[in-house]
Amino acid sequence: MSNTTLDRPAKAAPNVFTQAELGWNAWLDPVPEGALTERQKQGLVDIARAKSPYFRLLAHDPDILRTRTLADKDIFYNTKAGLPRAERELAAAATSRSNGCIYCASVHARFATTFSKRREDVQRLLDEGVGADIDPLWNAIIEASVALTATPIAFGPEHVRKLRDLGLDDLAISDLIHSASFFNWANRLMLSLGEPEIG
Amino acid sequence: MTVQDTDILDRLSGIASGSALDALRRERPQTRDNVQASYEALFTAADETGISQSERLVVASFVGLLHGGGPAAAHYLGLLEAQPNGVALAALVRGLAERATTSGPYGAYPAGPLSSEDVDGLTFKLEADRRAALGERLAVALEHVHQLVFHPRDAKASDFAPLKNAGWSTPAIVTLSQIVAYLSFQIRAAHGLRVLGA
Numbered sequence: 001m002s003n004t005t006l007d008r009p010a011k012a013a014p015n016v017f018t019q020a021e022l023g024w025n026a027w028l029d030p031v032p033e034g035a036l037t038e039r040q041k042q043g044l045v046d047i048a049r050a051k052s053p054y055f056r057l058l059a060h061d062p063d064i065l066r067t068r069t070l071a072d073k074d075i076f077y078n079t080k081a082g083l084p085r086a087e088r089e090l091a092a093a094a095t096s097r098s099n100g101c102i103y104c105a106s107v108h109a110r111f112a113t114t115f116s117k118r119r120e121d122v123q124r125l126l127d128e129g130v131g132a133d134i135d136p137l138w139n140a141i142i143e144a145s146v147a148l149t150a151t152p153i154a155f156g157p158e159h160v161r162k163l164r165d166l167g168l169d170d171l172a173i174s175d176l177i178h179s180a181s182f183f184n185w186a187n188r189l190m191l192s193l194g195e196p197e198i199g
Numbered sequence: 200m201t202v203q204d205t206d207i208l209d210r211l212s213g214i215a216s217g218s219a220l221d222a223l224r225r226e227r228p229q230t231r232d233n234v235q236a237s238y239e240a241l242f243t244a245a246d247e248t249g250i251s252q253s254e255r256l257v258v259a260s261f262v263g264l265l266h267g268g269g270p271a272a273a274h275y276l277g278l279l280e281a282q283p284n285g286v287a288l289a290a291l292v293r294g295l296a297e298r299a300t301t302s303g304p305y306g307a308y309p310a311g312p313l314s315s316e317d318v319d320g321l322t323f324k325l326e327a328d329r330r331a332a333l334g335e336r337l338a339v340a341l342e343h344v345h346q347l348v349f350h351p352r353d354a355k356a357s358d359f360a361p362l363k364n365a366g367w368s369t370p371a372i373v374t375l376s377q378i379v380a381y382l383s384f385q386i387r388a389a390h391g392l393r394v395l396g397a
Binding site for chain 2: 013014057060063064066071074078082098129148157160174178180182188189191195
């Protein structure tokens with residue numbers, strides 16, 4: 001029997017999109033913190049992530065965790081030219097809103113607010129959904145992210161044209177493609193391996 | 200100019216060496232290298248979590264086909280066909296995907312204000328003859344994969360019971376989830392870059 005997944009007192013699961021900090025509980029047993037091997041620690045990249053049940057669950061397969069994490073960090077944190085941080089986080093939040101990942105949306109909506117200083121606009125994406133009419137650039141970024149998230153993929157030349165017309169260069173559009181695509185990776189892990197909790 | 204065959208995302212998005220998109224991808228070397236290393240971790244490294252190469256390729260082929268085919272489906276089906284019994288497995292997966300393909304994302308939210316956004320859709324179940332042909336272990340895996348591709352917000356803790364009963368360990372489920380999640384990234388990134396370069 002798992003003491004990480006079954007014996008925990010039940011906390012409420014969030015049923016709205018929010019910018020508040022949420023917890024996350026794994027449905028399968030993570031590697032216990034004290035049992036992490038050297039390779040699993042390398043998979044975590046930042047040892048502080050050993051506190052996270054999500055990353056310790058992914059540590060069961062350490063190599064893909066490591067390469068996933070290094071790709072994630074560069075897609076979002078490498079701000080040498082290209083799309084600004086705020087708009088990368090907006091793409092992540094829009095993708096998460098579209099797939100329905102309340103936990104991922106909370107984290108990346110918060111980051112979008114931090115970098116854009118536009119908390120109310122970010123909240124409109126969460127409250128009104130991906131059809132919220134915010135401003136031409138944010139609307140186009142949300143629309144492109146949602147089109148990339150659809151299966152079958154609905155992203156086409158019209159999205160690229162609109163983003164170029166709004167002043168994005170090809171590196172910025174590539175950053176957007178990577179940010180939205182990456183959250184189709186992240187959302188599927190977060191949604192299927194556990195669930196968020198309030199507080 | 201020729202399409203590079205060493206980098207999987209270049210191959211799937213048709214990026215030629217020396218092209219504008221090649222130069223653009225090389226402006227993000229850490230991303231480029233780790234997207235490639237992720238592919239290698241899932242598909243070329245020795246198995247350590249208990250999913251055979253042929254099982255990985257069945258899953259990847261199915262994910263590619265559920266996205267409407269295209270270069271990724273062709274790539275993984277080609278690799279699958281080179282496995283022992285791979286031609287039969289690939290034919291089986293093609294037949295399953297024909298009946299499993301739909302449009303996503305759909306699914307239900309936890310009861311509350313978001314319930315008005317709940318969207319119904321297909322819950323994919325293999326028929327008895329297909330289950331028998333594929334084996335219970337892969338049958339339950341593909342049912343899970345279908346949910347991950349099209350309606351991941353329907354996931355719940357009890358989804359793991361059929362996988363566990365069919366012999367899937369926790370590390371194997373983590374790898375299975377990573378294969379589907381990585382492919383969901385790879386197929387979108389390749390599609391987006393292909394459109395950007397057109």
